Amino acid sequence: MVDRPNKPMALATTPGLPPQPQVNFSHGNSRVTAVLPTGDNVTILLYGATVISWKNRFGTEKLWVSDAAKLDGSKAVRGGIPLVFPVFGTSPDHAATSKLPQHGFARNSRWEFLGKSSSESAGPSDSSVKLDFGLSSATLDDSVKGQWPFTFSLIYSVTLTPESLSTSIVVTNDGDKPIEFQVLMHTYLRVDDISKIQVTGLEDSPYVDKVDAAKTKSQSGAVTITGETDRVYTPAKGPSHAVVVSEEGEEVFTVVRDNLKDVVVWNPWTEKAAGMGDFEPKDGFKQMICIEAGAVNGWTTLDAGDAFEGAQTISD
């Protein structure tokens, strides 16, 4: 897919005042990019509404994306923030989602860009931009409709400020029967060295250990990663209590959730990474940790006409 060229940086002019830099924005056939006056920027692929880059004003990339990730719409992106909906993993025993592929269809569908809203008036350091994307039963591929025959709409919003990136989803049941779904923001955070990482905010919380026969366990102390890790936590302190990733004692990411009760912590480690064709470099697992905010332990039921909203805010 070929993107249209970026528009030049827009300058706001008020008579008598020097021009103020605005949010710079480009919308191509396949992606949307926004750059704040501070230089912080974000890029979202329309395929999956996948955030594939979040850089701060110094040009430092905050998300991990595999060198072999497919960005052409042929496969869910290995990295960034793929969106998992309406099923986490596969669920052969759950009739409504049993026909869907791993992690559902949202990350493999082409979303519509609905528009942007930005705020720059208070000065560059208070600027922000919100980008909205939509996917609904009306725009879904027919093959997917056959696998999940519900009438629904999704609005996914990505908000960038100089301090944070937020993603939020609104799921609306536009049909006449209840919908049961799971949703997850599968965020690949970039770190320098996984062996120096600690994750706090999950202490004393129950979790399902997917690498140990789905046993339910309880977290004692901070989480460190020393091998394949695949856990579904339901943090004891609730969504507004931050999950913090620290590296050598310094806080590098803070994740606060809104109405998303679960947190998946995932690192594939050596063997799993070796087995994934789109995971490069093979030792790239040392530079990533997935901290995934969602509602995936059990099902969320949405009655006809109802809407659900969940969000995460990641600060660096």
Ligand SMILES: O=P(O)(O)OC[C@H]1O[C@@H](O)[C@H](O)[C@@H](O)[C@@H]1O
């Ligand atoms: O390879 P996928 O489909 O992107 O999934 C990656 C991982 O996603 C995580 O969220 C799951 O807990 C893991 O079990 C899974 O392996």
